[in-house]
Amino acid sequence: MDAGRFDERGMTMSGIAGTPEPPYYAVIFTSERTPGDLGYGDMADEMVKLAAQQPGFLGVESAREGTGITVSYWETLEAIRQWKQNERHLMAQKEGQSVWYSRYKTRICLVERDYGFEA
Amino acid sequence: MDAGRFDERGMTMSGIAGTPEPPYYAVIFTSERTPGDLGYGDMADEMVKLAAQQPGFLGVESAREGTGITVSYWETLEAIRQWKQNERHLMAQKEGQSVWYSRYKTRICLVERDYGFEA
Structure with a gap:
């Protein structure tokens, strides 16, 4: 599990998540921000830290x-539902x-297959 | 369909893709680059332009x-396979x-559900 790495400022750096063999679930959250930080970064x-402590969490990018x-x-739709609540x-x-x-926009997906490359 | 927008420099800006009602498929491609551009941007x-011309393409972010x-x-796994080839x-x-x-890492996913917000 690659549950979110942190850089020297303590900010999250996700890299590529080390997920297990499919099937598992993905939540794709695509967003556009309003101007200014207004507490967003914190x-x-x-x-990310809280999600990483949830049961069934596998990683984040x-x-x-x-x-x-x-x-x-x-791991499961139930884990996603619990995190949402x-x-x-x-x-x-x-x-x-x-x-x-x-x-x-939030999209709930079943990851059916994956493959990777490492130089 | 939101097939990739382009800014004043002709560069791609994807924004949030305007996908239809699920089910449809998503390909999540997460990557780490080598240093330097070396033709990567082009x-x-x-x-993105080529994918947008493929049958079954719905959008990209x-x-x-x-x-x-x-x-x-x-739209389908077959459309993904054709694009890969x-x-x-x-x-x-x-x-x-x-x-x-x-x-x-590339992950092939079935989008089962989605929802959005617009201010």
Whole structure:
């Protein structure tokens, strides 16, 4: 499991998640931010640390370049449902709609196959 | 369909893809680059334009922040297979392993459910 690495500033760096053999689940969260930080960075770091402690969490990958894409990986749909209902996460979701995001889309996916390359 | 937008420099900007009602497929491509451009930017732009012309293509989202994440969306597994076998794409895949990427992982997923927010 590669549950989110942290750099020297304590910021999350996800790299490529070390997930097990499929099948497993992925949640693709694609978003566009409102201007300014307004506590967003701290919340994002907290959510990665909190997700990593959830039962069934397998890893997370994240990048922002205008559009932000965060993909979290999970053992089961039930694990995803539990994370969605986590109390701190519910607060972040509410704040996300009122402050941080102008637009987002969440996609719940079954990972059927994967393959990789390493030089 | 949101098949890849282009900014004033002609570079691709993906934003959030406008996909249809699930089920459909997603290909999550997570990568780490080697140093230097070495033709990578041009190839990446060409691949987005070419993918957008493929039968069954639904959209693409992309961001790089150290780690790069590109998610392309497709109607069927057959459409994904055809794109993987596209002649120019095969050349790019080969060049990817020998020049551009130090590491990548590709995950083929069935999108079962999605929901969104717009302020």
